[in-house]
Amino acid sequence: xxxxxxxxxxxxxxxxxxxxxxxxxxxxxxxxxxxxxxxxxxxxxxxxxxxxxxxxxxxxxxxxxxxxxxxxxxxxxxxxxxxxxxxxx
Numbered sequence: 001x002x003x004x005x006x007x008x009x010x011x012x013x014x015x016x017x018x019x020x021x022x023x024x025x026x027x028x029x030x031x032x033x034x035x036x037x038x039x040x041x042x043x044x045x046x047x048x049x050x051x052x053x054x055x056x057x058x059x060x061x062x063x064x065x066x067x068x069x070x071x072x073x074x075x076x077x078x079x080x081x082x083x084x085x086x087x088x089x
Contacts, residue, residue: 054078060085 028035045051056078059067067080 055081057081058083 024035027038042051046053054077056076057067057070058081061082061084064082067082070076071080
């Protein structure tokens with residue numbers, strides 16, 4: 001059974017619960033110490049493998065334009081990651 005996001009929002013409003021959006025840019029700019037604490041905690045969780053980022057696609061840095069175009073089209077679930085090519089000597 002699919003859930004309608006509008007229905008969920010209406011139930012939240014009718015129950016008088018607060019919905020507080022989070023903006024990482026806002027946090028970094030206005031509360032840098034709190035941002036730094038959150039970032040350290042996030043990297044710690046990543047290192048412990050308690051969280052795993054959802055990566056949709058990886059592109060070589062040389063294909064950054066294609067990655068950006070794909071991002072602009074939308075519909076991508078997860079992150080698009082740019083990776084540098086390894087230099088083999």
